[in-house]
Amino acid sequence: METIPDDAAAGPPTAASPTGPGDGMTTVAAVIRATRTRPLPPTRLLADAVTRAGLWERLAARAAGDPGGLAVLLTPGTSAYGDPTTAVGAPLVEHLIDLLYDRGYRNITVGAARCGPDVWLAGPGLREACRRLGYGGHTPQHHAYRVVDLSEDVEPAGFPASSVLHGSGMARTWLAADFRINIAKNSTHPEFGYALCLANLLGVLPHADKHHHYRARRDGAEVIVDLLGSYAPDFHIIDAVVSSHGCAGSYVGKPLRTGTVVAAPDGALADLVGALLMGVDPVSSPLNAQVLSARGLPDGYHIDGDLTPYQGWRNPPRALVEAVRRLPPDGRVHRLFSIASWRVDPNAAEVTDPALARLSRFLTTLIRVADENPAASAALCTMVGAAASASSTVRAWRTGYAKERIRLRDVSLAVDPDAYTHRDFDRITGLLQPLEEVIDALPADAWGMRWQHVGHSILFGCARTVHAPYAEFVRRVDISQAISYMTDYLGGRVHVVSRDAQGRPTRQIERNLYLAQPNYMAFYGGPPIDVCKLESITYEERAQRIAWRTVHSPNDSAAYDDGSVVFLPADGGNRTRVVIRVRQRFTLPMTWQVFRPETRPKVRDPLVQDSYQRFFTRTLDNFEAQYEGRPYRIGRPWQAHDDMSAAELPTQRLTDGVRLLRSTASQVLTAPKLPGRLGPDGFWHVAPGDAPARSPVLEEFREALRPAVTGFWQGLREAAARDRRSRPSP
Missing domain, CATH: 3.40.50.11440 (LarA, N-terminal domain)
Structure with a gap:
């Protein structure tokens, strides 16, 4: 083979x-x-x-x-x-x-x-x-x-x-x-x-x-x-x-x-x-x-x-x-460290963000003495290292449970398009064909998925028949963008090398970024999947196919991420069958390399089966969502005008919080003026019309709460009235 x-x-x-x-x-x-x-x-x-x-x-x-x-x-x-x-x-x-x-x-x-x-x-x-x-x-x-x-x-x-x-x-x-x-x-x-x-x-x-x-x-x-x-x-x-x-x-x-x-x-x-x-x-x-x-x-x-x-x-x-490099560049902590490390004019900084000015004075002083003072150097490294560990934990949690809060990335193609000829693209199908024959011959598991370890890589295949007419499905779901439809897609860049007579891409180079796979690998320091691929796309009357092979991984996260996606008509064209076959080998975090999962197949195989079942089930769901026009992308896109303002810095929020706390405390702790007056006889005289003063804060709270309370009782009365009107007569 x-x-x-x-x-x-x-x-x-x-x-x-x-x-x-x-x-x-x-x-x-x-x-x-x-x-x-x-x-x-x-x-x-x-x-x-x-x-x-x-x-x-x-x-x-x-x-x-x-x-x-x-x-x-x-x-x-x-x-x-x-x-x-x-x-x-x-x-x-x-x-x-x-x-x-x-x-x-x-x-x-x-x-x-x-x-x-x-x-x-x-x-x-x-x-x-x-x-x-x-x-x-x-x-x-x-x-x-x-x-x-x-x-x-x-x-x-x-x-x-x-x-x-x-x-x-x-x-x-x-x-x-x-x-x-x-x-x-x-x-x-x-x-x-x-x-x-x-x-x-x-x-x-x-x-x-x-x-x-x-x-x-x-x-x-x-x-x-x-x-x-x-x-x-x-x-x-x-x-x-x-x-x-x-x-x-x-x-x-x-x-x-x-x-x-x-x-x-x-x-x-x-x-x-x-x-x-x-x-x-x-x-x-x-x-x-x-x-x-x-x-x-x-x-x-x-x-x-x-x-x-x-x-x-x-x-x-x-x-x-090493600690600073562990801070995610698109995170707030990295940005805060980059700003606070500058030796700034404290008087100017006080105007906009007093907390940032104080942090800057502390951090720059620590930096200045760290070269001669081992204790200061250790404190600086420990502080930044702790911040890096906390940032990594937050990012790992978002990878698994808050993907909508992860920023997408703008990237270059990372390879030279002129380094490849048309023959490099045309060879892809022939290289994948023997692997696809093996995948098709493997027995399907309970989810209809086929997989097998070959060397240190995994052969995997799955398929789904979508309740969508084939002609309409291929019109709405662009086969040339099939890789970007996969789950946990963080961004990338596509360079089209050639097109057919209808202007459709037939050869292209694509760089793709995905969240760490499986997602829980992010807790062990697993990097995002970052791969550059040559892709060959064919459009036939009864089939559309994209096949790819990996030629570079900028962060060394993958040795192989090759495969194909095929759209086929089913039930005479009334439905569409989506077939995915891949060969993958991703780099494990150091902790898992020490664990050596290949020596423990009883532990490894269920984990592999679960991760592939989750990833490709969601991927097939994405194809259906693309056809139906439903949102499925993860992450927060960048906007052209979306500059990071001081309001996004943690110190600015801390400053605002301190100001609010001081304002509230000053109003609450201010002694209210007692009604009436002190007479010459030494007694406090209160007239019948005098009213005790209320705290401004309590007054504000009362006024803010009044619409909610009034609205609640009004809504309750209206609901009761509707119930009485809808009650059948005896």
């Missing part, structure tokens, strides 16, 4: 495509460092770094003899919120502008790349923040430049349908630039481990609420990969003259004079060098790991400089990084 080869779930054949311009120039990462024996000023560090990394040759090639007409955009990281240590210094950027002017480049714009928590905390606007950082519009040599907000004047960017940014725009300044130079601050990050050139690119995206749109709604690593694929910067610089290190150097400035500037035409290469200088693994950051996996490093690159790690440098504790 022919089976699907073991490499069916392997990723597409990807070459290490360079992220540079591909113009034949050698890709050089220059590392220029000041030392005690060679104390270079920052301006000299910058000039030497960009020269040795080939900036001027690349600019000249792009300018084609007209440097004055070349639109050059600089995007320094200006994410500081009252803390210049976490931002790229204006003197370094302005010196680069002077160097550009000296070579004839006069059309220069500074596009502020900002990732601060302005959405939640009142503070200076972007231009005011840039002014505080020293970006005044003129260099010391009196060369003019513009400062623009990259979240304004947004135009459609034309991201492809396979991109997670499909439908998103970009600032006109970014789209119109002829040469983009990305300038990042050298700093640590409590979640990524380090944040350099690639992380700085999150700031150039247009939405002001970066966390909502590029961390919660979408995966930040996918966003960076797709941005590089469409509108990549042409040159990258790391400002490590004075760096910010420690537990959360990107948020809470902790300066360390490192006297270094790194420059390279490729962002992934620049970040690799920057990570090595910090003494960390370059792929320890999920942003950089995904870019390196998807795009690789340039061919034949060269590192020019010394990579000895910085002396006295402190990276975030591994326990802290």
Whole structure:
């Protein structure tokens, strides 16, 4: 019997495509460092770094003899919120502008790349923040430049349908630039481990609420990969003259004079060098790991400089990084930690959310002392770890019992459509056919379902005859979307490769996300099912069929998830038969891997049978619901205007609750004024018309309750009257 080869779930054949311009120039990462024996000023560090990394040759090639007409955009990281240590210094950027002017480049714009928590905390606007950082519009040599907000004047960017940014725009300044130079601050990050050139690119995206749109709604690593694929910067610089290190150097400035500037035409290469200088693994950051996996490093690159790690440098504790990564990005706790970790102006924060301001002061103080104080470091890691465990428990509970409260996900296709030919799609049916013959020959259980373990995977089949005319059923239920009709579907992306004469998809690539299966696996740390599939669709007169095979699992949740769905006419076309056959092998959580269920078939088999019976019974129900037009989707969809406001933060609700409690307590505890007056004889005199004062709170409660009580008695009287009228006469 022919089976699907073991490499069916392997990723597409990807070459290490360079992220540079591909113009034949050698890709050089220059590392220029000041030392005690060679104390270079920052301006000299910058000039030497960009020269040795080939900036001027690349600019000249792009300018084609007209440097004055070349639109050059600089995007320094200006994410500081009252803390210049976490931002790229204006003197370094302005010196680069002077160097550009000296070579004839006069059309220069500074596009502020900002990732601060302005959405939640009142503070200076972007231009005011840039002014505080020293970006005044003129260099010391009196060369003019513009400062623009990259979240304004947004135009459609034309991201492809396979991109997670499909439908998103970009600032006109970014789209119109002829040469983009990305300038990042050298700093640590409590979640990524380090944040350099690639992380700085999150700031150039247009939405002001970066966390909502590029961390919660979408995966930040996918966003960076797709941005590089469409509108990549042409040159990258790391400002490590004075760096910010420690537990959360990107948020809470902790300066360390490192006297270094790194420059390279490729962002992934620049970040690799920057990570090595910090003494960390370059792929320890999920942003950089995904870019390196998807795009690789340039061919034949060269590192020019010394990579000895910085002396006295402190990276975030591994326990802290792991704890923060366990916080669901679309959850409130992750958002609250991201906001409260910034060093903010407490006076501004008091206006909108006093509880958040107090939490921010506590958390930033703890972060600041954690590097030198082991007790503070342990407290910080324990606090975030406890929050992560609580968030994971809540998410696991929602997976099983409150699926409507789980956010859907916007994702990219995660594979290169050009890596596959039509033959790859046309082979799917032949690969599945021998497995389907085995499934059809298996005995059916009490629910009419057939299943069997084969190796470490499961063969499964089920069918249902629906009371719906075949012609009408296939008109309402699109076979090409059959996978998205399955239960616990969280979202995905479809890329159509070919269509038939009627415009129907015949070959397509699809990425699908589902809740952890079975749902109770979420309590053991089981991840969502995330798979990318090649799909072949056929439309015949008396059958419609979609067949698929898995080619990639971005989170390694599945080794196999192959199968087919067939619509067939039954009872002469008066009804429709839906047949599902699959071969699946999902990755078990570590707890279950230790348990080794394959060695305990008497425990394993009933669990497998129950989980498959539940999943595919609900899936078949979904097909019927789609035909009947009934809702069946789970999860909460994202809206284009659905920015996360401060009202969604737990601290805001706590603040509102405290205010309500104080208001109520002040009214209740206020001593009411006694009726009457104290006479000269020492006795209290009360006139017949005096009435005792009532508490305003009780009065409000009484007035609020009056309609309900009145309505109850009125309804009771009306019901009694109806009963008397309807009572038969004796």
